[in-house]
Amino acid sequence: MNQDELKQAVAKSAIDYISPRLNTSSVIGVGTGSTANCFIDFLAAIRNDFDGAVASSEATAERLKSHGIPVYELNSTADLEFYVDGADEVNEQLELIKGGGGALTREKIVAEVAQTFICIADESKKVDILGDFPLPLEVLPMARSHVGREIVKLGGDPVYRDAFTTDNGNIIIDVYNLDLSRPIQVEERLNQIVGVVTNGLFARRPADLLLLGTKTGVRTLK
Numbered sequence: 181m182n183q184d185e186l187k188q189a190v191a192k193s194a195i196d197y198i199s200p201r202l203n204t205s206s207v208i209g210v211g212t213g214s215t216a217n218c219f220i221d222f223l224a225a226i227r228n229d230f231d232g233a234v235a236s237s238e239a240t241a242e243r244l245k246s247h248g249i250p251v252y253e254l255n256s257t258a259d260l261e262f263y264v265d266g267a268d269e270v271n272e273q274l275e276l277i278k279g280g281g282g283a284l285t286r287e288k289i290v291a292e293v294a295q296t297f298i299c300i301a302d303e304s305k306k307v308d309i310l311g312d313f314p315l316p317l318e319v320l321p322m323a324r325s326h327v328g329r330e331i332v333k334l335g336g337d338p339v340y341r342d343a344f345t346t347d348n349g350n351i352i353i354d355v356y357n358l359d360l361s362r363p364i365q366v367e368e369r370l371n372q373i374v375g376v377v378t379n380g381l382f383a384r385r386p387a388d389l390l391l392l393g394t395k396t397g398v399r400t401l402k
């Protein structure tokens with residue numbers, strides 16, 4: 181199977197996992213990216229089995245709506261049983277790097293609220309230690325230089341993501357070469373930098389379930 185087929189396979193597995201657990205008042209949190217897009221397309225086939233979705237980005241909201249799936253504001257939903265999303269990297273503890281698509285802030289909020297966070301990823305995303313993928317930071321535009329200097333003090337190499345504005349009107353700084361061997365500590369440290377809206381480490385709230393697409397089938401890791 182090629183990478184696209186692995187993405188399809190994990191997206192279908194997520195549907196198989198949540199489908200028997202849904203009812204007509206269920207609202208599902210939906211992530212962003214090419215793997216999440218596969219999930220959205222499968223979700224369309226069961227759209228009468230649940231109420232609607234909360235989207236982690238404008239792009240996801242548009243795709244959900246194009247399938248006739250109602251999209252709700254997070255503030256108007258009482259309960260979010262599942263959040264399904266991809267990742268840029270995932271380790272054995274199901275800690276993640278996310279934000280390659282720049283949607284990390286809304287993704288982190290929806291993941292935080294959801295009872296069960298299901299990560300769907302092909303095997304290229306599985307690593308022993310996070311950090312080969314540059315760590316995205318969503319940053320308020322006026323804090324760009326300040327945040328860059330703080331990242332250098334921590335040993336990272338900040339790179340401004342050119343010509344990119346997040347759904348929240350902010351910029352992205354991608355951080356290379358930061359030691360992420362202790363992800364929770366690094367996540368908490370980065371949260372303290374004034375001007376950083378969100379960092380792409382999902383370690384304080386990791387995924388609960390990983391559906392990993394491999395050449396020999398979809399593996400489930402908890």
Ligand code: 5RP
Pocket residue numbers: 211212213214215216265266267268277278279280281282283284287
């Ligand atoms: C977007 C994300 C995505 O989940 C991540 O980039 C993975 O995307 P893809 O499924 O296209 O590989 O965090 O902000």
